[in-house]
Amino acid sequence: MAGYHVPPLEELVEKFESLPGIGHKSAQRLAYHVLDMSQEDAESFAQAIVGAHEKIHTCKVCCNLTDGELCPVCRSDTRDKGTICVVEEPKDVFALERAGEYNGLYHVLHGAISPLSGVGPDQLRIKELLARMDASVEEVIMATNPTVEGEATAMYLSRLLKPLGVRVTRLAYGIPVGGDLEYADEVTLQRAMEGRQEL
């Protein structure tokens, strides 16, 4: 006999296995865990999946994820409307908000320019960013990732935005706080040296 088949279980294992970072063994363990849940918990899990999918869409101004028409940042009265921080993904907004340092608005590109993966400027929310460039915007901070794609995207946008008379800045590079100098790569150390500041 070539294996023991329980189709609904196999289907659930397959679904978990299709998620990023989940291999076959983990998928099996997750599926068994779901079987051990109460009927109520399993239904509430399923509902959370469908519910998140139905209720969440992108903010019509900044393109971040939200369950309202505008996201909480664009809706807020206390945020500085003169600064827009451009990030690649919604999770970058969550990371910056956790840091708590920034009080301006955001713009989520939903990706970075990557010719190798076939992602050009047209696939990103750049049109939406340009539409926001009125007289009230004083500074656009490029907070794309410190990767080749993130850099290229920041350079591309900077060339589009500077002619509009807006100040374009980039997040500082340097050694990560709490990191160990010994483990920092050469490029990071070079950038940290270049960006050194007076004490």
Next chain:
Amino acid sequence: MAGYHVPPLEELVEKFESLPGIGHKSAQRLAYHVLDMSQEDAESFAQAIVGAHEKIHTCKVCCNLTDGELCPVCRSDTRDKGTICVVEEPKDVFALERAGEYNGLYHVLHGAISPLSGVGPDQLRIKELLARMDASVEEVIMATNPTVEGEATAMYLSRLLKPLGVRVTRLAYGIPVGGDLEYADEVTLQRAMEGRQEL
């Protein structure tokens, strides 16, 4: 502002985080992946969770998971009804069936005796195993895990079953095939030495 809140997304992240082996970062990544799915895929994922839960229950003979009244092994005409292999969990049956060596029946205990975790013989499917002990059963193979709990469970069942006149055996211990002698622990090596066989 203390973080950016999108309740349906947070709920979904929480659900993933409650699964075994999934931390907060992984849960976030999985939730974003679900948002990137098509509406149809998200619904089919949710349906697989509820469906598996509704359709799968334990076989009324061997207590393994199945979507029928009897599991495929108990239903089969070609399996040897004289041998029962006792395992702790349904996934152990899948593992043994994958190995393809065994052609008898199974019995799934759904755990092992573990006084530390408060699991006694009454919480396991031992009553169901004893109910199967009629004249047709010649051998019961203990395939519980090679752990303290698995050993204790095998010993406990062996004492219950031997007086009924059935042959009780235990899976062989030894060095794992493809393993490296250097990395085998002392107890495994002792058992491998004790269980040595003529070539």
